[in-house]
Amino acid sequence: MIELRNVSLKYGEKEILKKVSLTVKDNTIKAILGPSGVGKSTILKLMLGLIKPNSGQVIVDGTDITGMKESALYAIRRKMGMVFQGNALFDSLTISQNLGFFLRENMKLPEEEISQRVAEQIQFAGLEGYEDQLPESLSGGMRRRVAIGRAMIFKPHMILFDEPTAGLDPVSSKKILSLISSLRHNNNLGAVIVTHIIDDVFNVADSVAVLYQGEMIFDDVTEKLHESNHQFIRSILSDKILEL
Numbered sequence: 024m025i026e027l028r029n030v031s032l033k034y035g036e037k038e039i040l041k042k043v044s045l046t047v048k049d050n051t052i053k054a055i056l057g058p059s060g061v062g063k064s065t066i067l068k069l070m071l072g073l074i075k076p077n078s079g080q081v082i083v084d085g086t087d088i089t090g091m092k093e094s095a096l097y098a099i100r101r102k103m104g105m106v107f108q109g110n111a112l113f114d115s116l117t118i119s120q121n122l123g124f125f126l127r128e129n130m131k132l133p134e135e136e137i138s139q140r141v142a143e144q145i146q147f148a149g150l151e152g153y154e155d156q157l158p159e160s161l162s163g164g165m166r167r168r169v170a171i172g173r174a175m176i177f178k179p180h181m182i183l184f185d186e187p188t189a190g191l192d193p194v195s196s197k198k199i200l201s202l203i204s205s206l207r208h209n210n211n212l213g214a215v216i217v218t219h220i221i222d223d224v225f226n227v228a229d230s231v232a233v234l235y236q237g238e239m240i241f242d243d244v245t246e247k248l249h250e251s252n253h254q255f256i257r258s259i260l261s262d263k264i265l266e267l
C-alpha cells in the first residue's frame with residue numbers, strides 16, 4: 024500500500040501540491056487524473072522517493088520513506104515497477120536485452136534465470152518474434168509493451184504508469200489498457216496510472232483521484248465520479264479529454 028499524508032511540495036516559489044492525501048491499496052488500480060502540469064508525475068516521483076515533500080509523509084507498506092536515505096530507498100523501489108512516459112528504452116539494445124538489462128546490471132542474476140524471465144515477459148507482452156529487433160523497428164504500442172515488460176521483470180507488487188496511453192492510436196491504447204488490467208488479475212499486482220485521458224480511467228481504474236490546482240478535489244471509486252458536482256470534473260466528463 025502507498026499513502027501520501029498531507030503532502031505539500033514547492034518547486035522554488037511555485038506551490039505544486041497543497042496538503043495532498045491519497046491511498047493506493049494493494050491489488051487495486053488507482054488513476055490520478057488532472058490537467059497537464061498539475062503535478063501528477065511529481066506524485067509518482069514522491070512515491071518512489073526520488074523527491075521529498077516540503078511537508079507531509081509518504082508511506083510505503085507501512086514504512087515512512089520521507090526521510091529515508093538513498094541506500095534504504097533502493098529496497099523500497101524494488102517493490103515498485105515504473106513505466107515512464109517516453110518508455111526510456113535503450114535504443115541500441117534489442118528488445119530482449121532491454122528487458123534483461125537491469126536484471127543483469129543491478130541484480131546480477133544468473134543468465135539462465137534472466138533468459139527465463141525475459142521469455143516470460145516476451146510472451147506476456149505479446150512480443151514473440153521481436154526478441155532480436157531494436158526498439159526503433161517497433162510500433163509505439165509495442166515499445167510501450169516492452170517498457171511494461173521491463174518494469175514487470177522485477178516481479179514488483181505495485182507498478183506506476185506515467186501516461187500509459189499518451190501518443191498511441193485507439194487500438195494500441197486499448198491493448199495497453201487490457202494489458203494493465205491483466206496485470207492485476209494474473210499477477211496480483213496493484214497499479215497507479217497517471218493520466219489526463221478520462222477513458223483510461225473508466226477502462227481500468229477501480230478508483231480515481233483528481234488533482235486540480237494543487238489540491239485533490241476527488242478521491243473515490245471511479246463510478247462515483249459521475250456524482251461529483253465539482254465544475255472541473257463536470258467539464259472533463261463532458262469533454263472526455265483534458266486540455267494539453
Ligand SMILES: Nc1ncnc2c1ncn2[C@@H]1O[C@H](COP(=O)(O)OP(=O)(O)OP(=O)(O)O)[C@@H](O)[C@H]1O
Pocket residue numbers: 034035039057058059060061062063064065066219
Ligand atoms: N524539477 C523541477 N523544477 C521546477 N519545476 C518543476 C520540476 N519538475 C516539474 N516542475 C513543474 O511542476 C509542475 C508539475 O509538473 P509534473 O510533471 O508533475 O506535472 P504533470 O501533471 O505530470 O504534467 P504532464 O502531464 O504535462 O507531465 C509543472 O508546472 C512543472 O513545470
